Amino acid sequence: xxxxxxxxxxxxxxxxxxxxPRRPAVDGWFTVDPPCLIGVRxxxxxxxxxxxxxxxxxxxxxxxxxxxxxxxxxxxxVWSYTENHYAPPPxxxxxxxxxxxxxxxxxxxxxGIVVLGQVVTGVRAADLRVGLPMRLAVETLxxxxxxxxxxxxxxxxxxxxx
Numbered sequence: 774x775x776x777x778x779x780x781x782x783x784x785x786x787x788x789x790x791x792x793x794p795r796r797p798a799v800d801g802w803f804t805v806d807p808p809c810l811i812g813v814r815x816x817x818x819x820x821x822x823x824x825x826x827x828x829x830x831x832x833x834x835x836x837x838x839x840x841x842x843x844x845x846x847x848x849x850x851v852w853s854y855t856e857n858h859y860a861p862p863p864x865x866x867x868x869x870x871x872x873x874x875x876x877x878x879x880x881x882x883x884x885g886i887v888v889l890g891q892v893v894t895g896v897r898a899a900d901l902r903v904g905l906p907m908r909l910a911v912e913t914l915x916x917x918x919x920x921x922x923x924x925x926x927x928x929x930x931x932x933x934x935x
Contacts (some may be wrong), residue, residue: 777800785857791911794919794920794921795812795913795920795921795923796919796920796922796923797922797923797924798866798914798922798923799824799924800925801825801898802823802824802825802925802928803911803925805872805911805923806911807847808847808909808910808911809844809845809847809909810823810845810846810847810888810909810925811823811842811843811844811845812824812825812842812843812845812884812886813825813826813840813841813842813843814840814843815817815830815831815832815835815837815839815840815841816837816839816841816855816883817830817835817836817837818830818832818835820832820837821843821845821884821886822840822886822902823845823886823888825842826840827840828840833911836897845881845883845884845886845888846881846882846883846884846909847909848881848906848907848909848930849864849879849880849881849882849888849906849907849914850879850880850881850882850904850905850906850907851877851878851879851901851902851903851904851905851907851927852877852878852879852880852887852903853877853878853881853903854875854876854877854878854892854898854901854903855875855876855898856873856874856875856876856897856898857873857874857875857876858873866914866915866917866922867913867914867915868914868915869904873893873897873898874892874894875891875892875896875898875900875901876889876890876891876892877889877890877891877892877901877907877927879907879927890924890925890927891912891924891925891926891927892927892928893910893912893924893926893927893928894912896928896929897911900929901929905929906929906930907927907928907929907930908927908928908929908930908932909925909926909927909928910925910927910928911923911924911925912924912926912928
């Protein structure tokens with residue numbers, strides 16, 4: 774996947790109204806269709822970071838003082854994983870009823886950075902292993918009066934292309 778210049782990290786790539794009742798739980802961190810993480814890259818040295826943020830390059834040896842938004846890889850491999858058995862405390866949303874879910878730290882294929890995220894429903898920690906190819910997906914975290922709140926999630930990549 775190449776980088777697309779000019780990605781607006783203040784909102785998803787489509788207006789919120791286009792999502793209808795489905796919208797990202799965190800604006801500007803990922804797109805829904807297709808699923809894509811939005812990060813930042815230093816134009817001076819190429820260092821990438823997620824989540825997106827303003828400011829200087831995260832590489833302390835680089836004098837770069839600005840970061841540009843970029844689309845990040847939608848594939849990678851499991852770097853580490855665990856299973857969460859505790860619902861987040863209020864005011865944070867959680868599925869109701871709460872069910873344990875796997876969390877994976879996935880090393881992105883092109884950038885080499887590690888991005889933490891839930892694993893898709895139905896895949897438990899026992900199904901994961903370090904090095905397993907993963908792809909980006911989107912799932913419903915919860916539903917409120919405004920509709921579905923979506924989060925990015927990692928799914929095993931059955932195509933084997935990590």
